[in-house]
Amino acid sequence: MLAVDGLTCGYGRVLAVRDLSFEARPGEALAILGPNGAGKSSTLMAVAGQVAVSAGTIRFDGEDVTTLSPMARCARGIALAPEGRRLFRDLTVRENLIVGGYVRPARDTHAAMERVLDLFPRLKERLDNLAGSLSGGEQQMTAIGRAMMAAPRLLLIDEVSLGLMPKNVDICYEALDALRRAGLTIVLVEQSLERVLAMADRVIVLESGRLAWAGTAAEARGNPEVVRAYMGGAAV
């Protein structure tokens, strides 16, 4: 499904990710862990096309998408729910969702929105509220819903639980779990180790932009090497 090989990317002369290789298989949830500055978000953004790749390749369903625009990747089935949600504040929840479905035919919009509202029933009562007026949890639900409007086959999601109340984190993870069970491939970046290991099938841990550990979520649980890398090399 997603095969990243020798990825090196960054911002100008500053490299955030170096020679990173990993893959996400169809229908699995892959978690990218690591301390702040490890290159997790940069990796997701490189896959989505928001960060220029200086070396390596990104293949999606066998096609090399390394040089494709974010728009072209979205059309091929790669969707991103970015860090900080980045909703369009002056649009309502409904309008944000509609915009999320622009890569699909207009006739599919209604059905896609119904699926999103089934996933997050709480958004039904917020449809006509401006996105800027939502709580953090509702914003995250809208951001995931907006990404799902494009009917992606690969969902990239950055910092699911950041700044959210535990109840809202539960709602978001239940939705992601339902999507994964329905066959969606998910690559997520997360700070909460416990949450992500409960949901993910496989885990990769980054340290200073390089791959530090890779394995299944079961292998990662209680693994001191993973915990050490996750904490940024600090003693546990």
Add this chain to the structure above:
Amino acid sequence: MIGAYEITLVAVVSINLMLALGLNLITGFCGQVSLGHAAFFGTGAYAAALAAGGLSLPVVLVLAGLVACALGLLVGVASLRVREDFLAITTMGVGFVFLGFVRKQGWLGAEMGLTDIPDHGLGDIGFVGLCLALVAAMAALSWHIKRSWMGFGFAAVADDERTARTLGINAAAYKLAAFVIGTFLAGVAGAVYAYFTRFIIPSAFGFTVSISILTMVIVGGVGSIWGVVAACVVLTLLPEFSRVINDYKLLLYGALIVLTMRFAPGGLAGLVRSLVARRSTGGAP
């Protein structure tokens, strides 16, 4: 009966409204700051002045809009390579290039402009009706666009172009569409101006016109249709009723831009929204 003065007021307010609604599409809806709107206004006026002798009024109006939006498309394509404040400078440059060009063209009357533009043939009341109908149509078009898929796309590009691209939105196409529609409206406004004054000179399309229209959009609230309409009517009529304001019009406009940006970035529309929100929450912070 309405007199010549009232007809002049309606025409001037209407022309400014058409320009402000067009600029609101570009700057307000799609977030592209343009400081050269007068160039598109002037392009429409010159096109209309040249075509009015041989074509009917409706054809001239459409033609003027098309010629202006052809220039808008050109500037829009160039604008795809520049961002935000650089776009403002680029469009300002377009305004100066336009003035420099027409001032040196004999076939455009050079500094003396074009005179003896044919009468519109509608009579005074008919012309007032045309002005009001065009403003109503442009306001309705703006409202329709804002509530449509295109308006949502404009808002997404204006708010966060990078995220919009990640969602598969063709930001370049939306920016071009905003430029083309907004400059078409400016071109039509130019044609109405040419028919109204029946002579045009380059200085009527100078930088101060662009700034005046931008002031109306900013004070009204970028992106708000009713806010821009209200600000445009008030700011156009104020100098008519006060000689002092007329003498210091540019000073007033400049001060209004500074005050709006500092204390009420949402403009008139933003202030009203805040008041309504405060009332609905019972004054709670």
